Amino acid sequence: MNRNKLILLGAIAVIVALFLGLGGHNLLTLDNLQAHQASVAQWIEQNLILAVAGYGVLYVLVTALSLPGATIMTLAGGAFFGNLYGLLAVSVASTIGASLAFLVARFLLRDTLRAKYRETIAKIDRGIEKDGAFYLATLRLVPVFPFFLINLAMGLTGMKLRTYAWVSWAAMLPGTLVYVNAGTQLGQIQSTSDIVSADLLLSFALLGLFPLIAKFVVGFLRRRKVYAGWQKPEHFDYNLLVIGGGSAGLVSAYIAAAVKAKVALIEKDKMGGDCLNTGCIPSKALIRSAKAADTLRHANRYGLESVPVKGSFKAVMERVQSVIKKVEPHDSPERYEQLGVECIGGEASFVSPWEVQVRLNDGGTRHLTARSIVVATGGKPALPPIPGLEDMQPLTSDNLWQLEQQPKRLLVLGGGPIGSELAHAFARLDSQVIQVERGDRLLAKEDTDVSALILKQFETDGIDVRLNHAATGFCVEEGEKVAYCDHNGKQVRIPFDEVLVAVGRAANTDNLGLDRIGLEALPNGTVPVEEDMSLRYPNVFACGDVAGPYQFTHAAAHQAWYAAVNGLFGQFKRFRVDYRVMPWVTFTSPEVARVGLSEAEAKEKGIAYEVTRYGLDDLDRAIAESEETGFIKVLTPPGKDRILGAVVVGAHAGEILAEFTLAMKHGLGLNKILGTIHPYPTWNESAKFAAGEWKKAHAPGAALRILEKFHNWRRGTDRYQPPSA
Incomplete structure (x- = not known):
């Protein structure tokens, strides 16, 4: 200065x-x-x-x-x-x-x-x-x-x-x-x-x-x-028009149909979006096959004979596709037509805040109007501008599922949730996995103790994790694909067969014609939304990956409620989206599940807290299943049982977390969890035991000493005894 x-x-x-x-x-x-x-x-x-x-x-x-x-x-x-x-x-x-x-x-x-x-x-x-x-x-x-x-x-x-x-x-x-x-x-x-x-x-x-x-x-x-300069139509074809048939779009359309509004849903590709076709469902199916392989390979943990895992990667991928097809009817056009949603196959672009032009998949066009429009076009994997990367024909979470031959040496770029889940799955399916992360730890949004536990498990399972490695270029040398990384100023050469890129996502807004109605997307493609999920215009909304800030299926569904309800009834009352209790799960083994504040976030925001920990190696059900790895960590205000945040690392962490999420949503503290009967032996007993750890740490010492004297007196042993010689 x-x-x-x-x-x-x-x-x-x-x-x-x-x-x-x-x-x-x-x-x-x-x-x-x-x-x-x-x-x-x-x-x-x-x-x-x-x-x-x-x-x-x-x-x-x-x-x-x-x-x-x-x-x-x-x-x-x-x-x-x-x-x-x-x-x-x-x-x-x-x-x-x-x-x-x-x-x-x-x-x-x-x-x-x-x-x-x-x-x-x-x-x-x-x-x-x-x-x-x-x-x-x-x-x-x-x-x-x-x-x-x-x-x-x-x-x-x-x-x-x-x-x-x-x-x-x-x-x-x-x-x-x-x-x-x-x-x-x-x-x-x-x-x-x-x-x-x-x-x-x-x-x-x-x-x-x-x-x-x-x-x-x-x-x-x-x-x-x-709305200056726009001519509002006198009549509308629909009450609500939804662009995009992924999680956010499906929920928005479902809500509109449920309240008897006239609604149309426009989807240019497959209904169900990323979650059904390239994200949640196929990845969890692959992770389950990988877990089965790991169980067979380590059957001696359960008193059985460990066996070498034999199988066809093609068969594994066929199972993944069969799982998609079993879930597909839940999101199909036929189901939504029965619910009262008109499903239109095509690509929509804005003409005005109330009108869109649809390029139909059969080659025709339609001009549609609606009182309110919801943009739910989802996202796509982001490819970083690294020299030579595109020449490698990289795998992403979009095109991975067309693989029929298992990569012998798989290079994974990215140490976030998607990269970590897929790296672990392929390693358990017996690929040689090298995971490259430019930061100093995996799962950077979680606390350091969580990252350390996952890193230890990955190394135990044979993943070659390269932290502080930034990919700088790709090329083919003597017929072999090679990546070069910068590691603390030194160049590192990594040969591989296939590269999987998982370094983030970008929203799908390229062909929406947002500029025609004066809207500008952010650098990652997302559109800036208000607290009621509207865009610049009070009748135009966005939800899901295209809106951010969370890129989870359940977050998309949560936002979709606000977009649909405000779009249909916003002239009477508008609801502000509530992100105060947003859970998420990373499906590695062990799973990582969190809701609310982490320790790092609490420190950054200057929020006073104390930590209660419970190790899953103490849980009878975990011991019985030889799944003792992991812990529960709960943040509360000093001296109070109100939950500021909770993280569960371990088997079934996503299910265990639900109890803490429910408690946070409805203002219930750890004392309420402790006072709830949990069936024995279950994984959710761990939530009760974590609450018990908090209770032990806050036991009223003075009152307990008085009670001890009282019980001694009741037994007749609280008598004066002269000091011994």
């Missing part, structure tokens, strides 16, 4: 310290205002011009330095100067003060944040350039967060000062008038009877109703602005 910035920062600190040290914050209170009302009013009457000028200067300082008391200052303007002079003084002074705060934030912080968050700030600036004035006006009319934060936040953007000043002045004027008018009535309270006067009650009614009125007006103006 340069010298000028340090001088300004020091001056601000001194002024704020003086203000607080001299009790300025205590002066700017309603009680103090009324206590000195008479004497101040008399002085103002004799020195009106000086008083207005001094008041304006003080208001500018309070606003510019973000000091507490601006609301009382506004009421004081009405109390001492009346509506006309009060409104004039407050509107001018507040605008000047806000502009100064805007400039101070820009001078002190903008360059630093721009250097650190260049892309983010650039995107914000593009939005400000396009809709900044309107956005600022809505914040001023109905403050989503306090005005002083608006002053500071806007100073970090590229908005011009003159735009900021005049928009702030105009948008603050209605609210200023309401507060100044309320101040004029406060100044007229002389007795208790004045409290119920019509003028005073009207002023306070306006004060209370203004945010609601302003919110309605802002909503009306937003709709007018966002």
Whole structure:
């Protein structure tokens, strides 16, 4: 920070310290205002011009330095100067003060944040350039967060000062008038009877109703602005139109049909989306075959003779496809047609916020209209721009399932959930697996103890895990596929037969025509959604992988409820999506299941917590099944049993986690879990035993010592015994 910035920062600190040290914050209170009302009013009457000028200067300082008391200052303007002079003084002074705060934030912080968050700030600036004035006006009319934060936040953007000043002045004027008018009535309270006067009650009614009125007006103006230039159809073909037949789209369409809305679902490929065809179902089928192979290979754990695993990889993959076909009817067009959903095969693109053009799979086209549209186009594996990678014809979670020949040497790029699940499965099916992760551990979103346990298991099962390895290039050398990685500055050569890329996903938005309706996707393809899952337009929604931030089937279904309900009934009430209790499972062996905060997240957010652990090697059912690897870890506030987060690592972790998820959702603590009867011997007893560990750690020591003395007394053994010689 340069010298000028340090001088300004020091001056601000001194002024704020003086203000607080001299009790300025205590002066700017309603009680103090009324206590000195008479004497101040008399002085103002004799020195009106000086008083207005001094008041304006003080208001500018309070606003510019973000000091507490601006609301009382506004009421004081009405109390001492009346509506006309009060409104004039407050509107001018507040605008000047806000502009100064805007400039101070820009001078002190903008360059630093721009250097650190260049892309983010650039995107914000593009939005400000396009809709900044309107956005600022809505914040001023109905403050989503306090005005002083608006002053500071806007100073970090590229908005011009003159735009900021005049928009702030105009948008603050209605609210200023309401507060100044309320101040004029406060100044007229002389007795208790004045409290119920019509003028005073009207002023306070306006004060209370203004945010609601302003919110309605802002909503009306937003709709007018966002739909400007579009011609809304007089009639609609459908109540709800869903683009995409994956998990999110199917749930949205199902909900609409269930409430008897007319709904159509457009899908260009296979119904069921990634989850059915290339994700959850096939991967879990493959993992189950791999587990069976591991059981046979290590049958001696169960008192049986271990046998070499013989089988056809082609047969394993045929089983995977047969599992898909068994589940397929659940998501089939025939089933959804029976439910009342019109299923259309084709690719949709936007024409307007209410209209789409569908390129049908049979070569035709259709033009469809709907009151609300849900975008649920899902995602696809992301391919990093590594030289030579595309020439290797890489496997992904999309095309993996067409394999008929098992790779002898499989290179897996990525140490996240998808990469780890598939790496472990192929290793157990007897491929030589090398897993490359550019970070320093597997499953980076989990705590380090979880990552360490999974790494140990992977190494035990023969996976060659290469941490801190970043792939830099691929090529063919003497007929052999080779990858080169950077490992702490050294080049590492890794030969392989097939490469599986699992380094993240990107949303499917390429051919939706979002630009035609003024929507812009984020770098990973996802579209920015509001809390009600809507996009820029109140009748256009997105859910599932295309919306983010979670890319789970159950998250997609969760979002789809909000998208469908708000799309059908949003004109009456809108629901905000709730992510507070979002569980997920990584299906390695052992499984990793988590809900709520991890230790790392709690530390990052500054949330106080304590940890309760229970090892599954103590659970009778785990011992009986020779599945003792793993643990349960629960985070709670210090001294309380409320669950902040839970992680289960072990066999059946996903099922065990459900109990903690239910408890968190409904505000039940560990004491409730402990007090619930669990059948013996089951895996879910581990949840009760984890709760028991918390209880033991919080046993009331003093009370137990008293009880011990009580029981000794009942037995007649609590007698005085002289010390032995």
